[in-house]
Amino acid sequence: MTKTILVAALALLPLGCSFYYSSESSVKTLTSPSRSSASSSADDDGDDAQEKKAYRDDVRDFTTAYATEHDGVDGFASGLADVARRHGITDWEANDTTFTAVGSGLKRAQARPADVARYERAVGGNDPAKAALIRRGYDS
Numbered sequence: 001m002t003k004t005i006l007v008a009a010l011a012l013l014p015l016g017c018s019f020y021y022s023s024e025s026s027v028k029t030l031t032s033p034s035r036s037s038a039s040s041s042a043d044d045d046g047d048d049a050q051e052k053k054a055y056r057d058d059v060r061d062f063t064t065a066y067a068t069e070h071d072g073v074d075g076f077a078s079g080l081a082d083v084a085r086r087h088g089i090t091d092w093e094a095n096d097t098t099f100t101a102v103g104s105g106l107k108r109a110q111a112r113p114a115d116v117a118r119y120e121r122a123v124g125g126n127d128p129a130k131a132a133l134i135r136r137g138y139d140s
Contacts, residue, residue: 055087056101063105067115073122080123099123099130103137111138 062083066076080102084092092098102123106116116138124130 051087052097055084055089055095056097056104058083058087059098059101060105060108063102063119064108067106067109067111067119073118076119077123093123096133099133100137100140103134104140105137106134107138107140 059080062079063076066079070076080092080098084090084095084098089095102119103116106119111119116134120131120134124134
């Protein structure tokens, strides 16, 4: 099964996947079972908590890698949408976990306050609640 997942992932690489994970996250992504299918069959709060944590960790890791590798924020929101889609989340803009994880990722990337403000505008628009969630993630 792991070989099948690896082959499928390698086949998609030339198609322009927009994932910018660290090598540790890439290995974890390629070798772990599908998280989105697990979320649809979650029977208790323990599974839901694990799914939420997995999503938070992936958003944080994506944000850290993106902020480290890119000077701008163009394409960041579409990358977040890709991460959310992999977790079965269709409305990432309404998910508070997205924004706190973005802040946490920016902290790991050692983003300057001006950069944090650019990410707040890029994914939170003019919503002060979303900006506050990003700052909370950055400060934690």
